[in-house]
Amino acid sequence: MTTSTETQAPSLTGERGELLRAFAEQRELLLITVRGLTDAQAAQRTTVSELTLGGIVKHLACGERVWAQIMLKGDGELPEGMLDMGQYRMADGETLAGLLEEYATAARTTEETVAALPDLDRTVPLPRTPWSPPETVYWSARRILLHLIRETAQHAGHADIIRETLDGANTTAQR
Template sequence: MTTSPQNPAPFLPGEHAELLHALAEQRALLLITTRDVTDAQAAERTTVSELTLGGIIKHLARGEQVWTQIMVKGDGELPEGMLDLEQYRMAEGETLAGLLEQYTAAAHRTEESVAALPDLGLNVPLPKTPWSPPETVHWSARRILLHLIRETAQHAGHADIIREALDGANTTAQR
């Protein structure tokens, strides 16, 4: 199945496909906010928040990478870069096109990994973070997917506000 954040996976029966389709729909809404945006616009702050369109795409790509790794490896280890605050910023020399390629690759890896899971009820230990409780916490693959859907939807809303502040465009006007 060849998909991208811009081209959601076709609907197939089953919980795996339904959750992946919901995630793909949120990705597609998010990416409307990047249409016809220059690299300079993608790096521009338009609100009091530090968030930018490029930073959101970079963060969500990294988020899918680390959460997919947590789900697939199931070893409770902290994925490299998970806590790196630079994932929220478009760095000097980065392009929106490059960040979108990373996001597409991360989305494809997530879809492949989820499709390969025999059961979304599979529980995996979460990595220890500075805010973790002392005991090991486990999440199911299902809950990880729901987390990715929520995170993508939340940041799609942020991106819509940023884009509207940039040039008046928004997801409602661009569908």
């Protein structure tokens, strides 16, 4: 059964469909790590890292939003919020449920953006960031999608460690 915090596997065929289904699987693994948590638990640090489960969900939602804008607009402009360091923490008044809804919305936007692109070979200039090389770098929509999948998988691993440290649960053994 799919809840409002989970995404349906996209119905696209071919390469787009395969990539979006792989992406949906990584999101689902991440979502396992936040099942049954309170807002306080989602905001709790459990390691020396500043990362929290709520912060990871918030960061990934922000990442999907900004990368969808980059793919869609293709203008090389820095999307709002891309460099906001607050994206890594739950702010006062934020709830895990609210962050999960934002994440589900961002996932749908990513899937709609990828479906609307003429093809995955479309290249766009990346926005200038403090870590950018001096020359303009171009990525294909495919590369951006692969980057998002890798980023989600990496943070799902972080989330698994944070959850296991929090209460012993993880993606293979929920309490």
